[in-house]
Amino acid sequence: MSNPDPISVFRTEAAELLEQIESGLLDLTRRLDDRDQIDAVFRGLHTLKGSGAMFGFDQLAAFTHHCETAFDRVRKGDVPATQELVSAVLSAQDHMRALLETPNGDHDAVSAALLEGLHRAVNGAGMPASAPQHVEAVAAAGDDAGGMREWRIRFSLPTNAMANGTNPLGLLDEMRDLGECTIVADTAKVPSLDALDPRDIHLHWLVTLKTERPRSEIEDVFIFVMDEMELDITEIAAERPVAAAAAKVEPAAPLTPVFTEREPPQAANDPKQNKTAENVRVPAERLDEMMDRVGELVIAQSRLTQLAGTAADLGLRSVSEEIERLSGELRDTMMVLRMMPVASLFSRFRRLVHDLSRETGKEIELITEGESTEVDKTVIDRLADPLVHLVRNSIDHGLEQPDERVAAGKPAKGRVALSAHQTGGEVIITIKDDGRGINRDRVRAKAEASGLIQPGATLADQDLLQLIFQPGFSTAQQVTNLSGRGVGMDVVKKTVEALRGTIDIASRPGEGSEVSLRIPLTLAIIEGLLVRVGNGSYVIPLSAVEECLEISLEDDVRSRGRSFISLRDSLVPFLRLRELFRTGTQPDPHQKVVVISTGSERVGLVVDQIIGDHQTVIKSMSKLHHDVVTFSGATILGDGSVALILDVTHLVAVGQQQEAQLRAAG
Amino acid sequence: MTAKILTVDDSASIRLTTRIALGNAGYTVTEAVDGLDGLNKLKGGEYDLVVTDLNMPNMDGLTMIRELRKLPAHTGVPVVFLTTESDGELKAQAKAAGATGWLTKPFDPESLVKIARKVLGR
Amino acid sequence: MSEAARKLDHDAIWGADEDLSVLTFNLNGETFAIEATVVQEILDLLPETHVPGSKPFVSSVINFRGKVIPLSDIRLAFGMEAVEATIDSRIIVIELLLDDETTLIGIRTDKVNEVTTLPKVASEPPPSVGMRWRADYISCLVKRDGEFIIVPNLQAIFAPQRDRVGVAAGTN
Numbered sequence: 037m038s039n040p041d042p043i044s045v046f047r048t049e050a051a052e053l054l055e056q057i058e059s060g061l062l063d064l065t066r067r068l069d070d071r072d073q074i075d076a077v078f079r080g081l082h083t084l085k086g087s088g089a090m091f092g093f094d095q096l097a098a099f100t101h102h103c104e105t106a107f108d109r110v111r112k113g114d115v116p117a118t119q120e121l122v123s124a125v126l127s128a129q130d131h132m133r134a135l136l137e138t139p140n141g142d143h144d145a146v147s148a149a150l151l152e153g154l155h156r157a158v159n160g161a162g163m164p165a166s167a168p169q170h171v172e173a174v175a176a177a178g179d180d181a182g183g184m185r186e187w188r189i190r191f192s193l194p195t196n197a198m199a200n201g202t203n204p205l206g207l208l209d210e211m212r213d214l215g216e217c218t219i220v221a222d223t224a225k226v227p228s229l230d231a232l233d234p235r236d237i238h239l240h241w242l243v244t245l246k247t248e249r250p251r252s253e254i255e256d257v258f259i260f261v262m263d264e265m266e267l268d269i270t271e272i273a274a275e276r277p278v279a280a281a282a283a284k285v286e287p288a289a290p291l292t293p294v295f296t297e298r299e300p301p302q303a304a305n306d307p308k309q310n311k312t313a314e315n316v317r318v319p320a321e322r323l324d325e326m327m328d329r330v331g332e333l334v335i336a337q338s339r340l341t342q343l344a345g346t347a348a349d350l351g352l353r354s355v356s357e358e359i360e361r362l363s364g365e366l367r368d369t370m371m372v373l374r375m376m377p378v379a380s381l382f383s384r385f386r387r388l389v390h391d392l393s394r395e396t397g398k399e400i401e402l403i404t405e406g407e408s409t410e411v412d413k414t415v416i417d418r419l420a421d422p423l424v425h426l427v428r429n430s431i432d433h434g435l436e437q438p439d440e441r442v443a444a445g446k447p448a449k450g451r452v453a454l455s456a457h458q459t460g461g462e463v464i465i466t467i468k469d470d471g472r473g474i475n476r477d478r479v480r481a482k483a484e485a486s487g488l489i490q491p492g493a494t495l496a497d498q499d500l501l502q503l504i505f506q507p508g509f510s511t512a513q514q515v516t517n518l519s520g521r522g523v524g525m526d527v528v529k530k531t532v533e534a535l536r537g538t539i540d541i542a543s544r545p546g547e548g549s550e551v552s553l554r555i556p557l558t559l560a561i562i563e564g565l566l567v568r569v570g571n572g573s574y575v576i577p578l579s580a581v582e583e584c585l586e587i588s589l590e591d592d593v594r595s596r597g598r599s600f601i602s603l604r605d606s607l608v609p610f611l612r613l614r615e616l617f618r619t620g621t622q623p624d625p626h627q628k629v630v631v632i633s634t635g636s637e638r639v640g641l642v643v644d645q646i647i648g649d650h651q652t653v654i655k656s657m658s659k660l661h662h663d664v665v666t667f668s669g670a671t672i673l674g675d676g677s678v679a680l681i682l683d684v685t686h687l688v689a690v691g692q693q694q695e696a697q698l699r700a701a702g
Numbered sequence: 703m704t705a706k707i708l709t710v711d712d713s714a715s716i717r718l719t720t721r722i723a724l725g726n727a728g729y730t731v732t733e734a735v736d737g738l739d740g741l742n743k744l745k746g747g748e749y750d751l752v753v754t755d756l757n758m759p760n761m762d763g764l765t766m767i768r769e770l771r772k773l774p775a776h777t778g779v780p781v782v783f784l785t786t787e788s789d790g791e792l793k794a795q796a797k798a799a800g801a802t803g804w805l806t807k808p809f810d811p812e813s814l815v816k817i818a819r820k821v822l823g824r
Numbered sequence: 825m826s827e828a829a830r831k832l833d834h835d836a837i838w839g840a841d842e843d844l845s846v847l848t849f850n851l852n853g854e855t856f857a858i859e860a861t862v863v864q865e866i867l868d869l870l871p872e873t874h875v876p877g878s879k880p881f882v883s884s885v886i887n888f889r890g891k892v893i894p895l896s897d898i899r900l901a902f903g904m905e906a907v908e909a910t911i912d913s914r915i916i917v918i919e920l921l922l923d924d925e926t927t928l929i930g931i932r933t934d935k936v937n938e939v940t941t942l943p944k945v946a947s948e949p950p951p952s953v954g955m956r957w958r959a960d961y962i963s964c965l966v967k968r969d970g971e972f973i974i975v976p977n978l979q980a981i982f983a984p985q986r987d988r989v990g991v992a993a994g995t996n
Contacts, residue, residue, distance in 0.1 A: 042718045042719045042722065045714055045715045046715035048714075049713060049714045049715045079712075079757060079758075082757050082786070083712060083713045083757075085786065086716070086785075086786035086807045086808075087713045087715050087716055087807075089786070089807065090715070090716060090719065090808040090809070091808075198778055202802060203780075203821075203823060206820075206821075206822075206823035209823055210820065210823065257820070328890055328891070331890065332890040572873065572874060572876075616876070619876075656892075657875075657885070657894075658892075658894045658927050658928070658929070659922050659923060659927055660882045660894040660896070660922075660927070660929065660982060661878055661882065661885070663878070663879065664875055664876075666876065666877050667875065670892040671892075672890065672892065676871070676887055677873060677887065678873040678887050679873065680873065680875060
């Protein structure tokens with residue numbers, strides 16, 4: 037029998053679903069409180085979304101998700117079913133047909149417009165609006181196969197496991213399939229016959245397994261029962277002196293590729309999720325303490341690695357490698373523990389916006405999205421104030437009064453959107469409003485008046501906007517209660533930079549402004565390049581390093597007074613760190629130039645020697661050194677000494693400044 | 703004798719996909735369109751595995767499995783949920799109701815087969 | 825600093841107590857005393873890491889049990905000469921509350937003497953005139969055995985300064 041193509045079946049099914057949804061919606065326009073129709077529409081949207089995602093109709097799934105969320109809220113009584121909402125979903129439903137017809141077309145503009153209508157319809161109750169995120173399947177816990185290994189596996193099942201469909205004999209069979217097996221059942225916990233329910237399991241098993249298969253395949257055997265059972269898999273390493281890898285299977289971590297946890301489309305926005313997971317509350321300072329301990333462990337381990345590397349003892353090397361792996365894993369686990377969803381940060385803005393709305397007489401809708409994006413707890417703590425400032429700014433300076441908005445052809449209600457999403461090792465937080473945008477003329481006038489720029493100076497638009505981050509700059513003509521209170525954008529920028537982040541601003545007159553903060557996900561550890569300058573060791577964050585070049589003494593001497601190196605086709609300003617740090621030492625005959633960049637701006641740093649890569653546990657500098665902007669932190673090296681971490685943003689700025697001066701001097 | 707699997711889903715395309723995947727793997731697949739249909743089919747036959755959606759008209763997956771576990775003949779049938787939900791609370795409810803496993807949509811048909819093999823031991 | 829303010833400082837450190845438990849140490853031949861309660865630990869000299877561009881009186885950092893803490897030479901705050909370390913040199917680690925944040929600071933000393941008790945009756949606020957040192961850096965002076973023990977005002981000395989100054993661009 038040949039099967040029909042699932043995708044064409046889906047198209048047919050989707051067309052039917054859309055008809056059902058449409059008729060349900062039309063019924064609702066006559067009877068808004070019809071529970072059955074509300075449920076039916078919700079279910080239709082739900083199925084459409086789920087199956088759409090299944091068959092690669094990602095745009096459809098993402099778009100439908102928003103409508104589903106809206107209807108879920110109606111269903112739960114959070115939001116009343118209104119004519120406005122029903123007609124918004126009706127128009128959305130038409131668009132879904134288009135998304136079904138041309139799944140790869142460019143529908144962004146229409147989707148966005150329709151979703152905006154939907155937002156309005158649910159009346160600013162904070163409809164989450166982020167696109168669904170497809171997190172790829174978690175890869176197998178990566179032991180490579182590599183030869184025959186022997187494992188000791190000890191497990192016990194929940195007593196009711198058989199009633200829920202688990203067959204312990206099947207598990208044992210599966211293990212036998214993996215390799216040579218010795219199975220011992222431990223009957224110690226089996227109750228006496230009269231107390232015994234034959235459907236319950238009281239046995240514990242001890243299995244010795246010889247296999248070439250990786251550990252992940254052994255774990256696969258237990259995937260269904262993992263989070264309720266006790267499982268201990270230990271490698272019996274004949275040639276290894278230390279019993280290795282006694283890893284207890286973490287129930288929370290999806291370890292196998294089979295039982296994949298794909299992030300479902302709706303998960304990203306449901307704040308309820310944070311409550312439902314099982315949580316253990318731990319005081320934050322204990323987490324910090326533990327992080328410190330782990331940091332010390334990583335440092336001690338790197339010393340051990342150094343020692344073991346020079347030792348002839350193979351046993352020592354193997355222990356050292358094992359410890360290196362374990363401490364690495366411990367550190368990664370620790371990092372994850374420190375992550376918190378930004379929801380905790382965003383949630384405080386509802387009240388603020390509500391209050392500001394009353395204070396200013398402006399109608400404001402706050403939209404948040406990406407609340408489940410996780411960042412280091414320290415980032416959350418430190419970003420609170422800057423974000424409050426930015427949101428205040430948007431409301432105070434950005435959004436117009438309702439009558440002004442209406443006159444400009446905009447909805448009376450202004451919008452402020454807070455969103456977070458992760459790309460690579462960074463989280464991007466944006467604050468966007470649909471207000472009047474930044475008034476360039478006023479920025480210029482203000483900057484000229486305060487001497488920041490020459491009257492009539494020619495500036496690129498972006499450079500002009502950047503002026504608002506200058507200390508003491510505030511464009512509010514009258515100092516209002518909200519934003520003109522001395523805490524300016526310069527403080528926001530400094531805070532973000534202290535988190536090793538960057539801040540960008542975009543603004544279109546009449547349409548609004550958008551401020552984006554890019555912040556590294558975790559603050560505690562960076563990969564660094566360890567270099568020597570004079571007698572001191574310094575760390576350059578590897579993420580900023582573009583390349584390393586050698587510079588001969590002749591080149592160095594020749595370049596004196598210019599301080600540019602030519603890098604392929606462009607001239608890059610460079611800084612001699614020996615001079616910057618006043619080491620008073622002679623240059624190394626084999627100096628190196630480390631080219632670092634922030635975005636498009638580059639600067640070369642001349643160092644005496646490149647020592648190598650170094651994974652760095654960042655220690656913050658105390659308040660007493662907050663005046664030193666050249667360094668963003670410090671770290672402890674393998675020998676226990678302290679190395680300072682260079683602040684890339686600052687050094688690039690110094691380089692640019694130097695370039696500007698030299699250009700000005702001709 | 704090949705193992706018999708009941709798949710319960712209100713989406714025809716999902717039912718088809720599961721049928722193709724499990725059928726190609728050599729299992730005998732019966733389909734049900736919602737929880738009520740599923741429960742009736744379960745009552746009327748012997749199944750080695752149930753793969754079911756959560757959110758369905760007439761009877762949802764959770765109710766179906768609770769009813770199923772009340773039937774003495776079917777207490778031990780493994781039930782795997784196949785759903786877009788991944789909410790921890792729902793999973794806990796499903797566990798409590800007697801679910802054996804959970805696979806989140808969109809899913810890889812290969813994973814479904816692997817899961818079936820694992821649960822059925824063949 | 826006004827007379828009243830100095831009196832306040834003086835009172836702040838003594839409070840209602842009649843005695844003050846302190847750790848005494850030497851800097852350039854003068855005896856100083858720090859409240860024993862803020863002292864965390866006394867260390868032998870450790871490898872230091874110079875912080876280019878920092879203020880001279882906190883010019884380096886040390887590794888104190890896995891934490892990077894500033895090492896201060898408070899004699900520079902008092903306008904004394906820096907001196908070479910000797911076999912008696914020690915670092916006193918203190919914990920201060922700066923801007924609501926507890927901060928560990930190492931203080932270089934020529935020699936650490938003893939933990940002792942200073943009686944309030946023997947203490948007096950620093951005189952406003954005739955002093956070699958900045959009066960606001962001193963909480964009080966306590967007379968003992970014919971010499972004055974200086975109780976420095978650590979809060980005033982280490983009060984964070986908000987001006988951020990980087991090292992200047994290289995001069996070419």
